[in-house]
Amino acid sequence: MILHGYWRSSASYRVRVALNLKELEYEYRPVHLLKDGGQQKLEPYTALNPAQLVPTLEHNGHKFNQSLAIIEYLDSVFPETKLIPADPVEAAKARTIAFDLACELQPITNLRVLQYLVGELGQSEEGKLAWIHHWIHKAFTSVEARLQDTAGYFCMGDEVTIADVCLIPQVYNAQRFNVDLTPYPVLMTVYDNLQQLEAVQKARPEAQPDAQA
């Protein structure tokens, strides 16, 4: 199994967490999102992913894009540590938290959107930061409300699910951008609990071979 990713990409981080939770071995191949104008926009990477986004997972001669599609695939093929709950109602709740973060937050604040805001739309650094903070607060407000119903030690009771896998990189980002997280006590308790897991520690951006100071 080969994972093409970038240390600080949220979507790559999700897949690393999922692979580690399932105790799957993989080779890591860094794709530098800033070097050479973005290696994800150049051959040979674009042959792996026409969306020019990381990550890509290669397995059994197939190449897989989109982190959530990869995680659903891993859950079907390696069902030992299930990340999607078996009960359809619980599965929907877990996916809803995942999508609150992976659809409504991450793509709006990812590198290429921020580059477009500053470049083509001429926004200031201040405008960019306000944008990031705004969408983090929107998404975290929603997730904090959902967690009142669902959380135990983790997002969905005491089992790690796809919701947790999506939460981890978004809190990491929020901290990186100095977002005030005191309005989200349940979310932050869950996050702190997740940090106790070795699988999560191993997936940290700073623990990757392509991490930079």
Next chain:
Amino acid sequence: MILHGYWRSSASYRVRVALNLKELEYEYRPVHLLKDGGQQKLEPYTALNPAQLVPTLEHNGHKFNQSLAIIEYLDSVFPETKLIPADPVEAAKARTIAFDLACELQPITNLRVLQYLVGELGQSEEGKLAWIHHWIHKAFTSVEARLQDTAGYFCMGDEVTIADVCLIPQVYNAQRFNVDLTPYPVLMTVYDNLQQLEAVQKARPEAQPDAQA
């Protein structure tokens, strides 16, 4: 089954298509995204969805948010017309196209993001339209490339899947914003084929009780 939605919301449109393909009856309750400053931000709707987004589906005393989580739920509980392929590799390909559209395009160009661009960030109408066109071209370029491998009569061979369900509203939006779609011949052929289905026709925004001229 009760669907709370808005005629022109892409996410509501997806769920209508899925419900119709599965021949499930539902009561439709409109939530006006512009009236009263946005009814999705007010009680009683926010009790159904803390993310203040449409749609919400009510079923068996549960309330479900996030259109893709709803579609996955419907596929588990009403498996007669499967929208997620049974084979894990095919499922991953279908979900990848769905996420290219539902993560990387729709949330970046939805109403609240456009309102923030024009309001808080002071972008012109011209800047807003350039933004919409830019992200549509990005996503459609990726999907067109994927369809070279996967498409038959529909996105994934000749069976309708979650990829088609996500494609329909995004092409509808692209046409609404006069995006040149000639670079996407396979995508548009699939779209035209989908329009032949009665389930898709019934889900059109203009066919909804809350449609406006």
